[in-house]
Amino acid sequence: MYIRDIIMTKRFGKTLSAEQIRHFIEGYSAGDIPDYQAAALVMAIAIHGMTPEELSVWTDSMLHSGSVLDLSSIPGTKVDKHSTGGVGDKISICLAPMVAACGVPVPMISGRGLGHTGGTLDKLEAIPGFNVRLSTEKFIRLVGSIGLCLIGQTKDLAPADKKLYSLRDVTGTVESIPLIASSIMSKKLAEGIDGLVLDVKVGRGAFMKTEKEARKLAETLIEIGVRAQKKVSAFITNMDEVLGNEVGNALETKEALDVLHGKGPKDVTELTLKLGAEMLILGGKADGEEAARKILEKAIESGSAIEKMRTLIDAQGGDSSVIDQPDLLPQASHKISILSPESGTIHSVDPLKIAHAAMMVGAGRERSEDSIDPAVGITIIKKRMDKVTKDEELAILHHNGGSSVEKAKETVKAAYTISDDSPERCPLIIDIIKGD
Amino acid sequence: MYIRDIIMTKRFGKTLSAEQIRHFIEGYSAGDIPDYQAAALVMAIAIHGMTPEELSVWTDSMLHSGSVLDLSSIPGTKVDKHSTGGVGDKISICLAPMVAACGVPVPMISGRGLGHTGGTLDKLEAIPGFNVRLSTEKFIRLVGSIGLCLIGQTKDLAPADKKLYSLRDVTGTVESIPLIASSIMSKKLAEGIDGLVLDVKVGRGAFMKTEKEARKLAETLIEIGVRAQKKVSAFITNMDEVLGNEVGNALETKEALDVLHGKGPKDVTELTLKLGAEMLILGGKADGEEAARKILEKAIESGSAIEKMRTLIDAQGGDSSVIDQPDLLPQASHKISILSPESGTIHSVDPLKIAHAAMMVGAGRERSEDSIDPAVGITIIKKRMDKVTKDEELAILHHNGGSSVEKAKETVKAAYTISDDSPERCPLIIDIIKGD
Numbered sequence: 001m002y003i004r005d006i007i008m009t010k011r012f013g014k015t016l017s018a019e020q021i022r023h024f025i026e027g028y029s030a031g032d033i034p035d036y037q038a039a040a041l042v043m044a045i046a047i048h049g050m051t052p053e054e055l056s057v058w059t060d061s062m063l064h065s066g067s068v069l070d071l072s073s074i075p076g077t078k079v080d081k082h083s084t085g086g087v088g089d090k091i092s093i094c095l096a097p098m099v100a101a102c103g104v105p106v107p108m109i110s111g112r113g114l115g116h117t118g119g120t121l122d123k124l125e126a127i128p129g130f131n132v133r134l135s136t137e138k139f140i141r142l143v144g145s146i147g148l149c150l151i152g153q154t155k156d157l158a159p160a161d162k163k164l165y166s167l168r169d170v171t172g173t174v175e176s177i178p179l180i181a182s183s184i185m186s187k188k189l190a191e192g193i194d195g196l197v198l199d200v201k202v203g204r205g206a207f208m209k210t211e212k213e214a215r216k217l218a219e220t221l222i223e224i225g226v227r228a229q230k231k232v233s234a235f236i237t238n239m240d241e242v243l244g245n246e247v248g249n250a251l252e253t254k255e256a257l258d259v260l261h262g263k264g265p266k267d268v269t270e271l272t273l274k275l276g277a278e279m280l281i282l283g284g285k286a287d288g289e290e291a292a293r294k295i296l297e298k299a300i301e302s303g304s305a306i307e308k309m310r311t312l313i314d315a316q317g318g319d320s321s322v323i324d325q326p327d328l329l330p331q332a333s334h335k336i337s338i339l340s341p342e343s344g345t346i347h348s349v350d351p352l353k354i355a356h357a358a359m360m361v362g363a364g365r366e367r368s369e370d371s372i373d374p375a376v377g378i379t380i381i382k383k384r385m386d387k388v389t390k391d392e393e394l395a396i397l398h399h400n401g402g403s404s405v406e407k408a409k410e411t412v413k414a415a416y417t418i419s420d421d422s423p424e425r426c427p428l429i430i431d432i433i434k435g436d
Numbered sequence: 437m438y439i440r441d442i443i444m445t446k447r448f449g450k451t452l453s454a455e456q457i458r459h460f461i462e463g464y465s466a467g468d469i470p471d472y473q474a475a476a477l478v479m480a481i482a483i484h485g486m487t488p489e490e491l492s493v494w495t496d497s498m499l500h501s502g503s504v505l506d507l508s509s510i511p512g513t514k515v516d517k518h519s520t521g522g523v524g525d526k527i528s529i530c531l532a533p534m535v536a537a538c539g540v541p542v543p544m545i546s547g548r549g550l551g552h553t554g555g556t557l558d559k560l561e562a563i564p565g566f567n568v569r570l571s572t573e574k575f576i577r578l579v580g581s582i583g584l585c586l587i588g589q590t591k592d593l594a595p596a597d598k599k600l601y602s603l604r605d606v607t608g609t610v611e612s613i614p615l616i617a618s619s620i621m622s623k624k625l626a627e628g629i630d631g632l633v634l635d636v637k638v639g640r641g642a643f644m645k646t647e648k649e650a651r652k653l654a655e656t657l658i659e660i661g662v663r664a665q666k667k668v669s670a671f672i673t674n675m676d677e678v679l680g681n682e683v684g685n686a687l688e689t690k691e692a693l694d695v696l697h698g699k700g701p702k703d704v705t706e707l708t709l710k711l712g713a714e715m716l717i718l719g720g721k722a723d724g725e726e727a728a729r730k731i732l733e734k735a736i737e738s739g740s741a742i743e744k745m746r747t748l749i750d751a752q753g754g755d756s757s758v759i760d761q762p763d764l765l766p767q768a769s770h771k772i773s774i775l776s777p778e779s780g781t782i783h784s785v786d787p788l789k790i791a792h793a794a795m796m797v798g799a800g801r802e803r804s805e806d807s808i809d810p811a812v813g814i815t816i817i818k819k820r821m822d823k824v825t826k827d828e829e830l831a832i833l834h835h836n837g838g839s840s841v842e843k844a845k846e847t848v849k850a851a852y853t854i855s856d857d858s859p860e861r862c863p864l865i866i867d868i869i870k871g872d
Contacts (some may be wrong), residue, residue: 004608007479011479011482011483033471035472035475036475036603037606039473039475039476040478040479040607040608042478043443043447043476043479043483046447047447047483112856146479160619167472170440170473171440171472171475172441172476173447
């Protein structure tokens with residue numbers, strides 16, 4: 001089998017055979033196929049796409065480029081959640097313990113944030129001592145014993161994806177639905193899960209800018225999951241606005257704890273309950289959304305959800321006293337109020353501008369080797385639909401100094417659009433697509 | 437300017453700016469842009485194509501990646517010919533001296549053959565002592581003093597093309613009309629020519645398999661040439677049959693000498709006269725084909741054409757006694773007659789099979805570092821439209837032994853299709869496209 005023939009097959013828009021795909025992924029992982037040939041093939045795929053059959057084999061080959069976790073010794077249906085990422089998305093941190101508290105084991109392997117604010121791992125690391133670098137053995141042990149564990153990507157999980165992603169990053173082929181979908185699913189399937197709930201975000205603050213694209217990605221993710229015989233559902237959710245009120249690592253962790261305490265913001269709580277309900281349904285703990293939601297609400301009311309969080313923090317080496325004393329989370333030395341320049345109604349708060357402002361004060365990283373400041377970020381006081389009067393507080397910038405503070409402040413201000421009339425209401429959850 | 441943005445522009449089928457193209461070609465030539473990024477861009481170009489404006493800048497950048505010859509000190513309009521290559525194509529060897537004998541300077545820089553039989557350089561090297569590795573200074577001097585010179589590609593002529601071609605060869609992007617056209621034209625324009633006649637071959641024995649493709653390539657080549665303010669014409673000629681009767685380096689050189697002596701095969705002579713007439717017209721030596729043809733025929737009859745060949749061979753260090761004694765050209769130790777298995781009319785002689793058979797006995801090279809045997813090849817006795825009786829001689833295989841002789845013999849036999857009825861006549865010259 002010649003790699004040149006494989007490249008030319010896709011170049012002319014034809015379908016790759018399973019043998020061709022496996023030959024490429026194995027050869028590229030092993031270093032037998034050079035980057036320039038991989039780049040040519042990946043560009044042809046980015047332009048011509050892949051059929052569901054090709055994509056299924058492509059993902060399966062990537063998944064088998066490393067080790068695949070075996071969670072079969074753990075009783076129950078193991079269900080994870082994955083979000084395509086948005087500004088203020090701290091859902092995993094409250095969702096995982098809530099679902100685990102209801103008896104569905106949650107094995108969650110997350111990524112770090114790049115570009116915007118931090119990822120789930122960065123937010124968890126805002127908890128003093130919390131260790132996300134556990135071995136896969138310990139990961140499996142904790143999922144078995146306490147019902148959940150949250151760690152970072154390990155080297156031996158879908159290494160082909162890591163190599164391919166680095167190549168895509170420098171060859172203009174990141175934006176490709178089949179390549180994005182196979183990248184996500186190869187890592188998730190390598191966790192050894194039985195079910196997966198996907199949160200595909202759409203809007204200004206998301207990777208997918210249009211509902212059409214988001215829907216296509218959701219359908220592609222489900223198609224791959226179903227072909228791999230997993231239970232998969234996908235939510236399409238709005239990311240035109242910041243999720244919740246906090247942006248920044250410790251601030252977001254605190255907000256997630258609020259949800260577990262039953263006093264979180266409405267949007268974060270609602271989305272956590274919706275996603276959690278679907279996880280309970282896939283996990284066989286409820287027949288429908290209403291029943292599932294009752295179980296989850298009970299977990300909050302009874303305190304079992306927040307207690308599961310305490311168990312998790314203790315098990316992963318963190319200081320669980322942050323649960324009762326959230327002030328123990330890192331706090332910025334300075335807080336600046338951003339005041340409204342006029343009276344009116346907030347029409348929109350641009351989530352990308354908020355994310356950029358957060359990054360300017362150190363909440364995110366531009367390159368993977370950059371370090372982040374867990375304490376800094378932005379608290380959004382006034383959100384879309386809110387009335388505001390001149391000089392009323394719109395937001396708070398939490399910072400520890402630095403040359404970009406003034407620019408960050410201006411950027412937060414610029415994120416706000418204020419007008420006389422009222423904006424239309426738009427739903428947080430746009431659609432739910434089920435894999436069967 | 438970011439290379440990733442350049443790649444993504446073409447990935448999404450948009451038009452590259454002149455700055456983007458120059459940035460890429462310069463950066464890639466200098467080694468600042470890695471192969472994998474070049475491979476991604478080239479694949480996107482192979483799929484989406486280039487506009488005439490893009491192609492013009494692309495070619496110009498490649499041409500200026502090395503030195504551009506300055507022939508302005510030589511009086512007259514300098515005209516070259518380029519063929520896209522076919523089986524038995526020895527036209528350059530008789531055409532160049534014939535045109536030079538008529539007063540049009542011919543600066544010809546040729547390539548070596550790869551895949552099929554040898555290229556023009558290999559055929560010339562069949563003449564004992566003939567040196568195709570002259571310096572560009574000597575090349576310019578000879579074009580000035582004797583009116584022509586035939587040498588090989590030098591390192592400093594369009595080096596970007598050489599680098600890019602190697603990459604295309606391993607990334608499935610050789611077959612791309614804009615990339616083929618810019619590769620040809622960047623090298624030809626670097627010769628410092630004023631005019632160019634192109635022979636775009638189409639058919640089983642050519643790179644372009646359909647007339648539509650050939651026409652597109654011809655138009656693209658002309659477009660580039662005209663934008664570079666050169667006089668350009670393109671012939672589209674048939675390559676469904678071997679050109680002439682000889683395939684193999686010394687055999688073809690001998691046949692080219694026959695043309696100059698006025699006793700060449702009808703098809704080779706006719707194509708040489710047609711292409712030569714166009715070169716005289718572009719060179720300002722005749723107003724129309726009829727007048728030009730008369731000048732060329734007179735050059736053959738008067739012996740000035742063959743005497744120009746003698747001067748060329750002497751000037752490039754070859755043994756010009758081959759002109760009067762062609763038996764001094766290398767000859768194979770064995771000649772095998774291939775006999776007709778039946779009586780009938782020759783419907784076709786597959787040029788690719790003939791080329792493969794010639795390669796089996798050593799007339800071509802598979803890799804650029806392979807050496808070739810100048811003496812071996814195939815003489816086609818019976819061609820398309822010829823009547824043949826059982827056991828009559830179809831062809832002669834010239835070989836010097838080796839393990840593939842039997843297979844070569846079978847391949848020559850398999851190239852023949854013999855039938856009871858008569859095939860349709862098809863023209864050698866399909867069309868002529870002029871650049872103005």
